[in-house]
Amino acid sequence: MVEEIEKKSNLLNDSMKITVFKNGPYMVTGRVPLMTWEICKDEDTERLIWREVKKYPIRNRYALCRCGHSGNKPFCDGTHSKINFDGTESGDFAPFSEGTNVITGPLLTLIDNKHLCVHAGFCTQAGKIWNLVQQPENSEARDIAIEEASNCPSGRLVIIDNATGKTIEPELEKSIVVVEGLHQGEHGPLWVRGGIPIKSADGKQYEIRNRVTLCRCGKSRNKPFCDGSHVEIEID
Numbered sequence: 644m645v646e647e648i649e650k651k652s653n654l655l656n657d658s659m660k661i662t663v664f665k666n667g668p669y670m671v672t673g674r675v676p677l678m679t680w681e682i683c684k685d686e687d688t689e690r691l692i693w694r695e696v697k698k699y700p701i702r703n704r705y706a707l708c709r710c711g712h713s714g715n716k717p718f719c720d721g722t723h724s725k726i727n728f729d730g731t732e733s734g735d736f737a738p739f740s741e742g743t744n745v746i747t748g749p750l751l752t753l754i755d756n757k758h759l760c761v762h763a764g765f766c767t768q769a770g771k772i773w774n775l776v777q778q779p780e781n782s783e784a785r786d787i788a789i790e791e792a793s794n795c796p797s798g799r800l801v802i803i804d805n806a807t808g809k810t811i812e813p814e815l816e817k818s819i820v821v822v823e824g825l826h827q828g829e830h831g832p833l834w835v836r837g838g839i840p841i842k843s844a845d846g847k848q849y850e851i852r853n854r855v856t857l858c859r860c861g862k863s864r865n866k867p868f869c870d871g872s873h874v875e876i877e878i879d
Contacts, residue, residue, distance in 0.1 A: 659817055661835065661857075663867050665844040666730040668706040668719035669857060671819065675839060676701060677717075681823035682763060682831070690768050693794065696823065707819070707833060711861035717821045717833070732843050732866050738850050739798070748776040750785050752803040753792070759799040761832055761856045762871040763822075765791045766800055776802075796822060796834040797869065798854030812853050821859075824873070832856035832869035841867070 659673030671677075679697040684690065706719040710728035713720045723730070739756055746753040753776045766772040768791065775781075775788040792800040793813040802811045815836035822831030835841065835855040842848050849855075855868070862872040 660840045660842065661819075662842045663709075663730070663732060663844045664706075666728050667723050668709050669833070669867070670704065670706050672704040674701050674703055676816065676818040677705070677821070678818065679717075679821040679823060680834075682765075691763075691765050691794070708859060709857075709861060709867070711859060717859065728861060730844075730861070730866060733864070734843075735865055735868065736847065736849060739801075739852060746773055746776055747805075749779050750781075750805055751776045751788055752805055753788070754801040754803065756799050758865075759797040759856075759868070760871055761797045761799075761869045762874045763794070763796055763831070765794040772800060796820070796832070796854055797856040798852050815853060822856075829874060830860065831873055833859050843867070 659675050660671075661675075662670045662672070664670055677699040678695060680693050680695050682691055683694050685692045707717050708715075708719045708722075709730055710723040710726065712722045712726055712728075714722065722728075739759075742756060742758055744755045744757065746755065753772065755773070769775065769787050770784075772788050772791045775784040775791070778784040789802050789811055792802040792811070803809065804811055817837035817839050819839075820834040820836065822834050823829075824831045833856065835857060836853070838851050838853050840848055840851055841855065841857070857867050858865075858869045858872070860873040863870045864872070
Protein backbone atom coordinates (compact mmCIF):
# COMPACT_ATOMS: atom_id res chain seq x y z
CA MET A 644 0.00 0.00 0.00
CA VAL A 645 2.81 2.40 0.88
CA GLU A 646 4.41 1.64 -2.49
CA GLU A 647 1.17 2.56 -4.23
CA ILE A 648 1.10 5.85 -2.37
CA GLU A 649 4.68 6.58 -3.39
CA LYS A 650 3.79 5.87 -7.03
CA LYS A 651 0.84 8.24 -6.84
CA SER A 652 3.12 10.88 -5.39
CA ASN A 653 5.12 10.87 -8.62
CA LEU A 654 2.21 12.76 -10.11
CA LEU A 655 2.99 15.59 -7.72
CA ASN A 656 5.76 18.07 -8.42
CA ASP A 657 8.66 18.58 -6.04
CA SER A 658 7.72 22.02 -4.76
CA MET A 659 7.07 22.22 -1.02
CA LYS A 660 3.50 21.21 -0.36
CA ILE A 661 1.28 18.79 1.51
CA THR A 662 -1.44 16.82 -0.25
CA VAL A 663 -4.18 15.03 1.67
CA PHE A 664 -4.82 11.56 0.25
CA LYS A 665 -8.43 10.33 0.39
CA ASN A 666 -8.78 8.19 3.53
CA GLY A 667 -5.00 7.99 3.53
CA PRO A 668 -1.91 9.89 4.62
CA TYR A 669 -0.47 13.33 4.05
CA MET A 670 1.94 13.25 1.11
CA VAL A 671 4.71 15.77 1.68
CA THR A 672 6.83 16.84 -1.28
CA GLY A 673 9.66 19.28 -1.89
CA ARG A 674 12.25 18.26 0.72
CA VAL A 675 10.32 19.66 3.67
CA PRO A 676 12.34 19.37 6.91
CA LEU A 677 10.71 17.09 9.49
CA MET A 678 11.43 17.03 13.21
CA THR A 679 9.88 16.09 16.55
CA TRP A 680 9.48 18.66 19.32
CA GLU A 681 7.94 18.26 22.74
CA ILE A 682 6.16 20.70 25.00
CA CYS A 683 7.85 20.78 28.39
CA LYS A 684 8.29 23.01 31.42
CA ASP A 685 11.28 25.30 31.80
CA GLU A 686 13.10 24.30 34.98
CA ASP A 687 13.73 27.90 36.02
CA THR A 688 10.45 29.60 35.20
CA GLU A 689 8.04 26.63 35.21
CA ARG A 690 6.59 28.04 32.00
CA LEU A 691 5.94 25.90 28.93
CA ILE A 692 8.60 25.84 26.24
CA TRP A 693 9.39 23.92 23.06
CA ARG A 694 12.26 21.41 23.05
CA GLU A 695 13.62 19.67 19.98
CA VAL A 696 13.73 15.89 20.34
CA LYS A 697 14.67 14.58 16.90
CA LYS A 698 15.48 15.61 13.34
CA TYR A 699 14.72 13.29 10.46
CA PRO A 700 16.90 12.99 7.35
CA ILE A 701 15.76 15.28 4.53
CA ARG A 702 13.74 13.40 1.90
CA ASN A 703 12.28 14.52 -1.42
CA ARG A 704 8.88 13.17 -0.40
CA TYR A 705 7.36 11.18 2.40
CA ALA A 706 3.93 10.09 3.64
CA LEU A 707 2.83 10.98 7.17
CA CYS A 708 0.26 8.95 9.10
CA ARG A 709 -3.18 10.51 9.36
CA CYS A 710 -5.17 7.64 10.89
CA GLY A 711 -3.18 7.43 14.13
CA HIS A 712 -2.47 3.71 13.92
CA SER A 713 0.71 3.36 11.86
CA GLY A 714 3.36 1.09 13.33
CA ASN A 715 5.99 3.43 11.90
CA LYS A 716 4.87 6.81 13.23
CA PRO A 717 5.08 9.55 12.17
CA PHE A 718 5.24 7.86 8.76
CA CYS A 719 2.41 5.99 7.06
CA ASP A 720 2.72 2.19 6.83
CA GLY A 721 -0.58 1.52 5.07
CA THR A 722 -2.56 0.68 8.22
CA HIS A 723 -5.30 3.13 7.22
CA SER A 724 -6.46 0.70 4.53
CA LYS A 725 -6.64 -2.23 6.98
CA ILE A 726 -8.77 -0.37 9.51
CA ASN A 727 -10.97 1.32 6.90
CA PHE A 728 -9.97 4.76 8.12
CA ASP A 729 -12.51 7.45 7.34
CA GLY A 730 -10.46 10.53 6.64
CA THR A 731 -13.29 12.58 5.15
CA GLU A 732 -12.37 16.25 5.22
CA SER A 733 -14.83 18.67 6.74
CA GLY A 734 -14.48 21.13 3.88
CA ASP A 735 -13.35 23.83 6.27
CA PHE A 736 -11.98 26.30 3.75
CA ALA A 737 -13.05 29.35 5.76
CA PRO A 738 -10.34 32.03 6.08
CA PHE A 739 -8.73 32.68 9.45
CA SER A 740 -10.57 36.01 9.74
CA GLU A 741 -13.96 34.29 9.83
CA GLY A 742 -15.23 33.76 13.35
CA THR A 743 -12.46 35.63 15.15
CA ASN A 744 -12.76 37.52 18.41
CA VAL A 745 -10.83 40.80 18.67
CA ILE A 746 -9.48 42.01 22.01
CA THR A 747 -7.91 45.47 21.91
CA GLY A 748 -5.53 46.58 24.65
CA PRO A 749 -3.40 49.70 25.07
CA LEU A 750 -0.33 48.23 23.36
CA LEU A 751 -1.52 45.12 21.54
CA THR A 752 -4.56 43.74 19.78
CA LEU A 753 -5.25 40.01 20.05
CA ILE A 754 -7.04 38.21 17.22
CA ASP A 755 -8.43 34.92 18.53
CA ASN A 756 -9.95 32.19 16.36
CA LYS A 757 -11.03 29.65 18.98
CA HIS A 758 -12.10 27.23 16.25
CA LEU A 759 -8.41 26.44 15.63
CA CYS A 760 -7.49 25.60 19.25
CA VAL A 761 -5.38 22.45 19.77
CA HIS A 762 -4.91 22.83 23.56
CA ALA A 763 -1.14 23.33 23.46
CA GLY A 764 -1.43 25.35 26.67
CA PHE A 765 1.00 28.23 26.11
CA CYS A 766 -1.76 30.85 26.25
CA THR A 767 -2.94 30.05 29.79
CA GLN A 768 0.30 30.98 31.56
CA ALA A 769 1.24 34.15 33.46
CA GLY A 770 -2.34 35.27 33.90
CA LYS A 771 -3.58 34.19 30.44
CA ILE A 772 -2.94 36.00 27.17
CA TRP A 773 -6.44 37.53 27.01
CA ASN A 774 -5.75 39.40 30.25
CA LEU A 775 -2.13 40.22 29.42
CA VAL A 776 -3.00 42.22 26.30
CA GLN A 777 -5.39 44.39 28.29
CA GLN A 778 -2.91 45.39 30.99
CA PRO A 779 -2.10 49.13 30.85
CA GLU A 780 1.39 50.06 29.61
CA ASN A 781 3.04 46.92 30.97
CA SER A 782 6.07 46.01 28.88
CA GLU A 783 6.58 42.66 30.62
CA ALA A 784 2.98 41.64 29.99
CA ARG A 785 3.36 42.79 26.38
CA ASP A 786 6.43 40.62 25.82
CA ILE A 787 4.83 37.57 27.43
CA ALA A 788 1.67 37.97 25.35
CA ILE A 789 3.73 38.11 22.14
CA GLU A 790 5.70 35.04 23.21
CA GLU A 791 2.56 33.07 24.03
CA ALA A 792 0.87 33.93 20.75
CA SER A 793 4.01 33.05 18.79
CA ASN A 794 4.22 29.66 20.50
CA CYS A 795 0.63 28.80 19.55
CA PRO A 796 1.21 26.10 16.87
CA SER A 797 -2.20 26.33 15.23
CA GLY A 798 -2.07 30.08 14.75
CA ARG A 799 -5.29 30.46 16.72
CA LEU A 800 -3.77 33.51 18.41
CA VAL A 801 -2.38 36.42 16.40
CA ILE A 802 -0.95 39.63 17.86
CA ILE A 803 -1.03 43.08 16.25
CA ASP A 804 1.20 45.93 17.45
CA ASN A 805 -1.10 48.92 17.98
CA ALA A 806 1.72 51.42 17.43
CA THR A 807 2.54 50.18 13.94
CA GLY A 808 -0.62 48.31 12.97
CA LYS A 809 1.55 45.39 11.91
CA THR A 810 1.02 41.74 12.75
CA ILE A 811 3.72 40.24 14.96
CA GLU A 812 4.36 36.78 13.52
CA PRO A 813 7.30 34.49 14.32
CA GLU A 814 9.71 33.82 11.47
CA LEU A 815 9.40 30.09 10.92
CA GLU A 816 11.39 27.85 8.62
CA LYS A 817 9.19 25.95 6.18
CA SER A 818 9.03 22.68 8.04
CA ILE A 819 6.82 20.16 9.81
CA VAL A 820 7.07 19.50 13.54
CA VAL A 821 5.64 16.33 15.07
CA VAL A 822 4.30 17.61 18.39
CA GLU A 823 4.57 15.57 21.57
CA GLY A 824 2.39 16.80 24.42
CA LEU A 825 3.24 17.80 27.96
CA HIS A 826 1.57 14.73 29.50
CA GLN A 827 2.66 11.13 29.01
CA GLY A 828 0.78 9.41 26.21
CA GLU A 829 -0.44 12.70 24.73
CA HIS A 830 0.69 12.89 21.12
CA GLY A 831 -0.12 16.20 19.50
CA PRO A 832 -0.69 17.30 15.91
CA LEU A 833 1.58 17.93 12.95
CA TRP A 834 2.67 21.56 13.16
CA VAL A 835 3.04 22.90 9.62
CA ARG A 836 5.21 26.00 9.69
CA GLY A 837 6.22 28.79 7.36
CA GLY A 838 3.28 28.85 4.96
CA ILE A 839 3.49 25.46 3.25
CA PRO A 840 0.51 24.97 0.90
CA ILE A 841 -1.94 22.23 1.87
CA LYS A 842 -4.25 20.69 -0.72
CA SER A 843 -7.34 18.65 -0.05
CA ALA A 844 -7.93 15.20 -1.52
CA ASP A 845 -10.05 16.78 -4.26
CA GLY A 846 -7.30 19.23 -5.19
CA LYS A 847 -8.63 22.37 -3.51
CA GLN A 848 -6.09 24.48 -1.64
CA TYR A 849 -6.65 25.53 1.94
CA GLU A 850 -5.76 29.03 3.12
CA ILE A 851 -1.98 29.36 3.43
CA ARG A 852 -0.93 30.43 6.93
CA ASN A 853 2.34 30.68 8.80
CA ARG A 854 1.13 28.33 11.54
CA VAL A 855 -1.20 25.40 10.91
CA THR A 856 -1.83 22.13 12.76
CA LEU A 857 -2.93 18.92 11.05
CA CYS A 858 -4.61 15.99 12.80
CA ARG A 859 -2.53 12.83 13.24
CA CYS A 860 -4.73 10.89 15.66
CA GLY A 861 -7.53 10.38 13.13
CA LYS A 862 -10.23 11.61 15.52
CA SER A 863 -10.51 15.31 14.70
CA ARG A 864 -13.94 16.56 13.69
CA ASN A 865 -12.25 19.23 11.61
CA LYS A 866 -10.10 17.07 9.33
CA PRO A 867 -7.52 17.54 8.06
CA PHE A 868 -6.94 20.09 10.83
CA CYS A 869 -6.44 19.27 14.49
CA ASP A 870 -9.26 20.16 16.89
CA GLY A 871 -7.58 19.00 20.09
CA SER A 872 -9.18 15.53 20.14
CA HIS A 873 -5.77 13.96 20.86
CA VAL A 874 -5.99 15.34 24.39
CA GLU A 875 -8.88 12.97 25.10
CA ILE A 876 -7.31 9.85 23.61
CA GLU A 877 -4.03 7.97 23.58
CA ILE A 878 -2.54 7.08 20.21
CA ASP A 879 -1.29 3.48 20.12
